[in-house]
Amino acid sequence: MAATDSPRAAPVAIGTPIPVRGKSNLMRQQRLWGWIFLSPWIIGFVVFTAAPIIASFIFTFTNFSLAEGAGISIADPLFSNWTRLFSDPVTLQALGVTIRFALIAVPIGILVPLFLAAMLNAKYLWGKRFWRPLFYMPYIIPAISGIFVWQSFLNGETGWLNRILRFIGISDPPNWIFDESWILVGFVLIGLWGVGNAMLTMLATMQGVPTELYEAADVDGAGPLVKFMHITIPLISPVIFYNLVLSVIGLMQYFVVPYVLTRGTGNPNNAAYFYNMHLYKTAFTFFDMGYGSTQAWFIFIIALILTIALFATSRRWVYSSSGE
Amino acid sequence: MASISRSQSPSRTVNTSPFYSAQLRKFALGAIITLIATALAIGYLLPFGNMALIAVKSQQQIVGQTDGPILPLTTETFTYQEELYEIFTVPMPDGTIRELALVEKSRRINQFVDPANPGAGLIEWEGNWRGLTPVTNIDLHFENFGIAWDLLDFPKLFRNTLVIAVVGMIGTLLSSICVAYAFARFPLPGKNWLFLILIGTIILPSQVTLIPTYAFFAAIGWTGTWLPLIVPHFFANAYNVFLLRQFFLTLPRELDEAAMIDGAGPFRVLVSVIIPQSWAAIISVALFHFIFAWNDYFSPLIYLSGKPDLQTISIGVQVFNFQYGPQPQLIQATSLMAMVLPLVLFFLAQRFFMRGIVVTGVEK
Numbered sequence: 001m002a003a004t005d006s007p008r009a010a011p012v013a014i015g016t017p018i019p020v021r022g023k024s025n026l027m028r029q030q031r032l033w034g035w036i037f038l039s040p041w042i043i044g045f046v047v048f049t050a051a052p053i054i055a056s057f058i059f060t061f062t063n064f065s066l067a068e069g070a071g072i073s074i075a076d077p078l079f080s081n082w083t084r085l086f087s088d089p090v091t092l093q094a095l096g097v098t099i100r101f102a103l104i105a106v107p108i109g110i111l112v113p114l115f116l117a118a119m120l121n122a123k124y125l126w127g128k129r130f131w132r133p134l135f136y137m138p139y140i141i142p143a144i145s146g147i148f149v150w151q152s153f154l155n156g157e158t159g160w161l162n163r164i165l166r167f168i169g170i171s172d173p174p175n176w177i178f179d180e181s182w183i184l185v186g187f188v189l190i191g192l193w194g195v196g197n198a199m200l201t202m203l204a205t206m207q208g209v210p211t212e213l214y215e216a217a218d219v220d221g222a223g224p225l226v227k228f229m230h231i232t233i234p235l236i237s238p239v240i241f242y243n244l245v246l247s248v249i250g251l252m253q254y255f256v257v258p259y260v261l262t263r264g265t266g267n268p269n270n271a272a273y274f275y276n277m278h279l280y281k282t283a284f285t286f287f288d289m290g291y292g293s294t295q296a297w298f299i300f301i302i303a304l305i306l307t308i309a310l311f312a313t314s315r316r317w318v319y320s321s322s323g324e
Numbered sequence: 325m326a327s328i329s330r331s332q333s334p335s336r337t338v339n340t341s342p343f344y345s346a347q348l349r350k351f352a353l354g355a356i357i358t359l360i361a362t363a364l365a366i367g368y369l370l371p372f373g374n375m376a377l378i379a380v381k382s383q384q385q386i387v388g389q390t391d392g393p394i395l396p397l398t399t400e401t402f403t404y405q406e407e408l409y410e411i412f413t414v415p416m417p418d419g420t421i422r423e424l425a426l427v428e429k430s431r432r433i434n435q436f437v438d439p440a441n442p443g444a445g446l447i448e449w450e451g452n453w454r455g456l457t458p459v460t461n462i463d464l465h466f467e468n469f470g471i472a473w474d475l476l477d478f479p480k481l482f483r484n485t486l487v488i489a490v491v492g493m494i495g496t497l498l499s500s501i502c503v504a505y506a507f508a509r510f511p512l513p514g515k516n517w518l519f520l521i522l523i524g525t526i527i528l529p530s531q532v533t534l535i536p537t538y539a540f541f542a543a544i545g546w547t548g549t550w551l552p553l554i555v556p557h558f559f560a561n562a563y564n565v566f567l568l569r570q571f572f573l574t575l576p577r578e579l580d581e582a583a584m585i586d587g588a589g590p591f592r593v594l595v596s597v598i599i600p601q602s603w604a605a606i607i608s609v610a611l612f613h614f615i616f617a618w619n620d621y622f623s624p625l626i627y628l629s630g631k632p633d634l635q636t637i638s639i640g641v642q643v644f645n646f647q648y649g650p651q652p653q654l655i656q657a658t659s660l661m662a663m664v665l666p667l668v669l670f671f672l673a674q675r676f677f678m679r680g681i682v683v684t685g686v687e688k
Contacts, residue, residue: 027511033590034510040499041522044559048537049525055536066542119361124354133674134365140670140677141663142619144638148645148659152378152652153371158386160374163394192368200678201685208686239686249527256621260642276531283535284626293535300532307527 059293066287081294091295093270094278095302101184101274102251105191109247110240113198118228120199121206132200139196147260150190151177161189177261180271187257187272198243205236237318245310252303255280275299379656380464386652398463401425402439411439412456414449423459424449465653472657475648480633481640488553488636489617495558496613497606503560504568505594509580526562538626550634552627553620557613564609567684571605572598608680611673615666637662 035042060081064072075081085091120131138146153159156175165173176186209232217227233240255276258266264281266273279299283292378386381396400411402425409425414436416422427446428435434453435446472478506512507519541552575598583597599606621638628634635643641658648654670677 030510030590031512034506034512037502037506037510037590037594038512038518040558041503041560041565042518044499044556045521045525048556048559049528049533052533052536052540055539056532056534059535064539066539116364119357119364122357124350124357125361126354126358131361131365132678133671135368136677137667137670138368140615140666142638142641142666143621144619144641145659145663148641148655149371149375152656153374158378160370160394193371197681197685200681204682204686242685245527249529252529253531260621260645263646279531283538284629289535289539296531296535300529303529 056293056296059290060297062290064290064293066289070287072290075290081291084291085294085298090270090273091275091278091298094266094273094275095299097184097266097271097273098252098254098275101187101254102248104184105188105251106244106247108188109191109195109198110244112192113195113202113243114240116195116199117202117206118232120203132203136196136200138193143256144260146193147190147257150186150193151261154186154189177272178268180268183268183272187261190257198247201239201243202236205239206232209235234319238320241310241314241318245307248306248310249303252299252306375656375660378652379468379660380466381468381653382463382465383651383653385463385465393460395462396464397460399458399460402437402442404437404439404442409437411459412436412453413459414456416449426453426456429453468653468657469661472644472654472661475654476640476644476658478640478661481635481637484550484634485618485636485638488550489614492554492557492617493610493613495554496561496564497610499558499560500564500568500609501594501599501606504565504572505598507565507569508572509577509598510590522562522565541627547627548631548634550628553617553623553636563684564612567609567680568602568605570683571602575601604676604679605683607673608676608683611669611676612680615669618666 061075061078062072063075077083116135119125120128120135125131153161154176156162156173156178159176161176162173174182176182176189213231213235214227217231222230253276254274258272258274259277259280262272264277266277275295276299279292279295282288282295377394377396382398385396385398401408402411403409404425404427407427409427411423411425414422414424422438424436424447425439426434427437431452432450434449434451436449437446438444507515507522512518537552538547541547546552546555579597579601580593583593588596619638620636621642624636624639628636628639632643641662644658645655
């Protein structure tokens, strides 16, 4: 966040002579203009972020419904939505699916782009400019296209993945998205097409690591792996951290892939019934906005705790250039 | 070329100087890494191949071939006495191999006819015809794209998505440029705190604002219209503001000041000094928004449900899949058509994408 404290931020305030009347007028005018230019975001933040966060918290204590003929009334007892949440086996099961998936998807979502970035950063790789867009490209296509492309690729009979698996001797490969115990792995595979952003940011940071550090390590006789683990990784740790936070938050919102692939059912056997599919069903199929808000706030609290935990651990392993 | 490399090859074995072997080592390392990269890239992009080949298959080429050929193959046929018969490669008793049309199938004695000489009558062949290989050729069905285009009413979806994406893009550009300008150039109390809050919204899970926002749009009668997909973008967005602000901070202040001395007001400075120097960042933001809106699935899902005439491309493709599930060739064709525009934009404007991602992802 060092960039926030730009030395240019307050040129009028610093080094101004004794305030003359005209000068402070100018300053006031400058400020007024500043607020005018800032106003779209401030209005948007209040209307589309701050107010809805508060409103959805209030909704958790109501029987707010958008179903026909229904309205809004205070929940009775006040915490009934919350007690319902903790006694609702479907909600807890859906949360379990989400967490189980996150436990596989988060490490892969960091390690795969890290590996790709290291490979594309390799000194001797031929045609460097050619590879980056190639590995990034799937990130740019519509999610819906990617999902159907993978649905076909993972098809148990005709899909290329199982053809390849059978070809290399695995006679009975799983029927990925129809198999309870493989469907989450299938989603992880689909998720590989989303690593482009993380890969590019890691690659750009790797390219910014001062070469003197590597040269010094060469003098000490360090091998490539040692250099990678002890120079590259620590120096790019801020961007790894940034991607880690984004990926945890993103997984707490995971919805489109399982929703489309299972047609909203979460089958087989609810193995792909993610938390947000449940939330979507509560809010937009049953229009039960009071209980839906409670589910939303619950996942928000979990995401908040995870983010705070990540920031707390970051002091131990994230390199800070300001030397703190 | 070949002769040159051959003339060099003896020296490779003779020359053992450290310089030469280092060069060789470099070459070998490069070759190995490039080979690994190629293998990974092929694996990574394999699903595209799966899609492309299914998109040009006919229904017959897919049905009845659960583990059939990967290529869109069709068995050649021959019309004999007004009936269609499939052609097979038949090894004859005399050792020759002929391509014959199978007229009468049986487990033991089959009747064939020679397409080159049907007048010669039937040819008897002993053996099980199921053991014979049919004569096939590659038969691409590009008409799938036309069929899907019409069934899906692609022009309507295209137009809807384009309007939503372009108007939203204008909104996010106008608002994000102004907000970024405020953050980059104006001395505001608490500005750093506001900027932190702005960045914080990037990691805010969207569910927590979803229901009240939906209820709000429902209350003012905007659900079932494009407005919820467009209007919020007129209030700036953290990624775009961040990208533009970082860019504006790199611009020399002297030019602003010179313009101000000439009597330009803050708005004038923005329009005639800042914006003309910032096209690279502005194009990045425009592209990001366009692709985001083009690919968006969730907002149209909730705000445009039950309004097929207003639907966007993502929902159109998904609904189509639900209706035409048994016709994978059409689904792959629509998926391909939906991704063409983002891909073309990406390859045309790669530079802006890459730079934009690096700025928003790295500089924080």
